[in-house]
Amino acid sequence: MNLLHIPIFSTLLILSTFKMSLFGEKLIDETRTTIEQWVETEQIISKEKSEWDIEKGLLEKTYALLSSEVERLNSELDDLKESASASDEERSTLAAEKESLKAAAKVVSSSIGSLEIQLKAIIPSLPEPLIQKIRPLIRRLPDDPNKTDLSLGQRVQNIVGILSQTDKFNGTITSTSEAREFEAGKMVQVTTLYIGLASAYYVDDSGKYAGVGIPTSNGWEWPVVEGIGSDIQQLVEIYQGTGEIQFINAPAQIKTL
Numbered sequence: 001m002n003l004l005h006i007p008i009f010s011t012l013l014i015l016s017t018f019k020m021s022l023f024g025e026k027l028i029d030e031t032r033t034t035i036e037q038w039v040e041t042e043q044i045i046s047k048e049k050s051e052w053d054i055e056k057g058l059l060e061k062t063y064a065l066l067s068s069e070v071e072r073l074n075s076e077l078d079d080l081k082e083s084a085s086a087s088d089e090e091r092s093t094l095a096a097e098k099e100s101l102k103a104a105a106k107v108v109s110s111s112i113g114s115l116e117i118q119l120k121a122i123i124p125s126l127p128e129p130l131i132q133k134i135r136p137l138i139r140r141l142p143d144d145p146n147k148t149d150l151s152l153g154q155r156v157q158n159i160v161g162i163l164s165q166t167d168k169f170n171g172t173i174t175s176t177s178e179a180r181e182f183e184a185g186k187m188v189q190v191t192t193l194y195i196g197l198a199s200a201y202y203v204d205d206s207g208k209y210a211g212v213g214i215p216t217s218n219g220w221e222w223p224v225v226e227g228i229g230s231d232i233q234q235l236v237e238i239y240q241g242t243g244e245i246q247f248i249n250a251p252a253q254i255k256t257l
Contacts, residue, residue, distance in 0.1 A: 112155050113145030119162060125215045127194045129176050130169045137161045170196040175239055178202070180222060182209055191236050201250060203232035212251055225251050 120141050123131065131138070140158045142148035148155070174194040179187050180202065188209050192202040200213030202222065207229030214221045231250055237243025 108156060109152055112152065112159070115159055116141050116145050116155065119159060121217075124219045125197075125217055126166065127169065127174070127197065127200065127213075127215075127220070128178070129174055129194065130166060130197075133169075134162050134165050137165075166197070169194075172196070173239060175236070180209070182224070193232075193236060193239060199252060201232045201235060203229055203236060207233050 120138075123138060137158050140150065140154075142150065142155075150158070173196075176192050176194070178190055178192050180190050182188050188204050190202040190204045190209060192200055192213065194200045194213070197215065199215075200220070201210070202213065203210040209224065210229040210232045211222055211224040214223070228251060231248050234243055234246070235248050235250060238245055238248070
């Protein structure tokens with residue numbers, strides 16, 4: 001009986017061992033697969049963590065850059081607001097000045113024609129050296145103030161130029177050499193001293209011909225005054241710096257324009 005059970009037992013043992021061997025191999029395979037999957041998962045996690053760290057750094061730098069740009073733009077916006085306020089104030093000031101200038105221009109425009117007429121009327125009474133100097137300005141005075149192509153600014157500038165040169169001449173003594181007519185057509189070269197706009201003295205080199213200059217509304221008159229030749233020569237020498245400074249008795253004549 002024992003002999004009959006031995007083969008059966010052996011067979012069962014062999015089958016059991018084979019099954020265990022198959023189970024062990026399967027378990028090993030499953031374990032290997034699990035380990036491989038775990039390693040792969042860890043690699044993926046590590047890679048994603050590394051990529052996230054890089055992206056995080058880029059995002060932080062981008063955020064800092066954008067924050068700085070926002071601050072700059074806010075600062076520029078504040079500056080623009082301040083500039084706009086200043087511009088509004090300046091615009092208001094300029095507008096007020098413009099209105100003031102318009103009012104002044106209106107006043108000047110209403111009276112400049114009369115000024116030009118009066119100025120032309122006194123031109124003949126001015127000394128000839130001054131007239132020669134301002135002649136270009138005199139030519140620009142309109143014949144008819146109501147019919148002129150000159151702008152208001154040009155007309156004002158013209159008048160101011162004439163008056164400025166006239167005032168300058170009036171504050172100085174001016175010496176000129178002029179040819180003056182004596183004795184029915186006899187022309188003699190004389191030195192003339194203009195004392196501002198009011199009077200003048202003249203004398204020739206010999207002292208024979210001497211006299212005074214008197215402004216009139218029709219031009220200057222040059223009467224001869226006997227016996228003053230030497231006095232006027234001394235006056236000329238003092239002016240030129242070649243004579244001794246002293247008091248000179250010189251005649252004076254005034255004529256109402």
